[in-house]
Amino acid sequence: MARERTYVDNLHRTGRIFMILGFSIMISVPVTMWAVTGVAPDTEMFFPAFLTLSLLYLPGGIIEVITYSPMLGTSATYLAFITGNLSNLKIPCAMNARELCKTTIGSPENEVVATLAVSASTITTTLVMTFGVIMLIPLTPLLELPVLQPAFNWVVSALFGALGYKYFRNNPKLIAVPLVFMIAFGLLAPGFLVGNLAIAIVIGALVSTIAAKILFDKHVLDKEAS
Amino acid sequence: MNPVPRLFLATVSEIKEAWWMYALAAFITLFILAGSLFFARNAYVQSKKLGMSKELVKKAVVSSVSFSVLPSVGIFIGVITMSGMLGIPLPWIRLSVVGALHYELLAASVAAEGITLAAMTTENLVTIAFVMTLSILWGGLFAIFFLKKYQTKVISKATGTGNKGFGKFLFDAVFIGMISAYVGDAVAKIVKYETRLVIDGAYALDGTGNYIWEDHKTFVPLIVLLSSMVAMAFFDWLIRKKQVKWLENFSLALSMIFGMIVAVVLGIGGIY
Numbered sequence: 001m002a003r004e005r006t007y008v009d010n011l012h013r014t015g016r017i018f019m020i021l022g023f024s025i026m027i028s029v030p031v032t033m034w035a036v037t038g039v040a041p042d043t044e045m046f047f048p049a050f051l052t053l054s055l056l057y058l059p060g061g062i063i064e065v066i067t068y069s070p071m072l073g074t075s076a077t078y079l080a081f082i083t084g085n086l087s088n089l090k091i092p093c094a095m096n097a098r099e100l101c102k103t104t105i106g107s108p109e110n111e112v113v114a115t116l117a118v119s120a121s122t123i124t125t126t127l128v129m130t131f132g133v134i135m136l137i138p139l140t141p142l143l144e145l146p147v148l149q150p151a152f153n154w155v156v157s158a159l160f161g162a163l164g165y166k167y168f169r170n171n172p173k174l175i176a177v178p179l180v181f182m183i184a185f186g187l188l189a190p191g192f193l194v195g196n197l198a199i200a201i202v203i204g205a206l207v208s209t210i211a212a213k214i215l216f217d218k219h220v221l222d223k224e225a226s
Numbered sequence: 227m228n229p230v231p232r233l234f235l236a237t238v239s240e241i242k243e244a245w246w247m248y249a250l251a252a253f254i255t256l257f258i259l260a261g262s263l264f265f266a267r268n269a270y271v272q273s274k275k276l277g278m279s280k281e282l283v284k285k286a287v288v289s290s291v292s293f294s295v296l297p298s299v300g301i302f303i304g305v306i307t308m309s310g311m312l313g314i315p316l317p318w319i320r321l322s323v324v325g326a327l328h329y330e331l332l333a334a335s336v337a338a339e340g341i342t343l344a345a346m347t348t349e350n351l352v353t354i355a356f357v358m359t360l361s362i363l364w365g366g367l368f369a370i371f372f373l374k375k376y377q378t379k380v381i382s383k384a385t386g387t388g389n390k391g392f393g394k395f396l397f398d399a400v401f402i403g404m405i406s407a408y409v410g411d412a413v414a415k416i417v418k419y420e421t422r423l424v425i426d427g428a429y430a431l432d433g434t435g436n437y438i439w440e441d442h443k444t445f446v447p448l449i450v451l452l453s454s455m456v457a458m459a460f461f462d463w464l465i466r467k468k469q470v471k472w473l474e475n476f477s478l479a480l481s482m483i484f485g486m487i488v489a490v491v492l493g494i495g496g497i498y
Contacts, residue, residue, distance in 0.1 A: 012374045018261050019370050026323050029250055030355035041353040049337040053361035061365025070381045075265050081366045084324040089297045093252040095401050097286040106396040112269045113279050113286045119266035120290035126258050128298035143303055148470030150493040151486035154287030155300040160408040161451035165458040171398050178403045190414035202405040208403030216392050
């Protein structure tokens, strides 16, 4: 028996259509390059590179969906996975909006807030990039000024410092274990952590979740602000 | 001497900056803008149905815009970084859809292994474009096929009442784990921070075909992280105790600017 489509079903349907359209447009770029130049890709160069990268990005992509989609909700996940820059922009942006609007993950209100946040963030990035390309000639020397390089080299550190304060303040009991663990990890295996930050994020998330569950079961979190 | 490679060289640099490549990039930009507006409009309509206030909607949008400007400039610098090898339109496209700079640099480098800027052919460029595009689709493909099932089977249970209330801590814990990883990353860079040398927008190789690594260990990211944390604490104090409510939507962006200014000041002092 066919059941009536719910609001969430519609979100998935729209998200999937958007994603399929997005992927088609993405793939049309190299295909157009092939069609216009008449030069096909070199299969001997393509397949080894594609397989090497897929070994990294196939498990990486699955882990990203599993880790990030609960924080984003339905529509924002589809939108963020088309527009990219997840860990360094979309996720912190959605979490910041959630914190400001005091919505609960998994709630219909949070679905709205996360979608608005990721849409606004995407539009901002797209407009900044377009403006940058239009103004490329005057902007390039300015943005490449040696004195400004450290500012943009460490923009993500600045982002997580500022956002970290908010989350640490609101959840003091949840911080200790993951923070001590990741600092120790950074000191003991610096090369691995810096070179494999995506894996480190998953390890950090797992350690943090296990610690939180233990604290929750021991009723330590009973009075914690969410 | 065969003149063909010279002809190829001229052609490949023309292709990289061809008008139709810019047209493709502009089309993709419009698609992303239209898609984002469509999702935002749907969310806005839903917010009304849920009885959410206009202020709340405005807060979500304004804070996200102010939050995203600086990282977006950082992403645009990624386009400039890669433009040496690939021109402007291809990195512009790649960083607009699915991309992130570290993915794209790696993809370009793996695909272009052993190819220098001067020796690049049209065939190389087309192949690089295919590799950069197709290798990165996995996460999205997984979302198309499995996100709905994952949400129904796993997330709803985790956030539902059946889990006796742990759900509300679960995702804070996940995000705190993520922030902790970035703190660990900043600490790790004090001990060791090896980066691959980038020349002409791709990772450079030495004579034996290996990446050229350089150690730049630095405590600047940790200082930047702590500085923006302190700035945020100050703004938070202004908002909560001094009732400077307008700061709420901009405190994060201003804290980031403070952290970035600290990085610039350290750089002027010779500390990188």
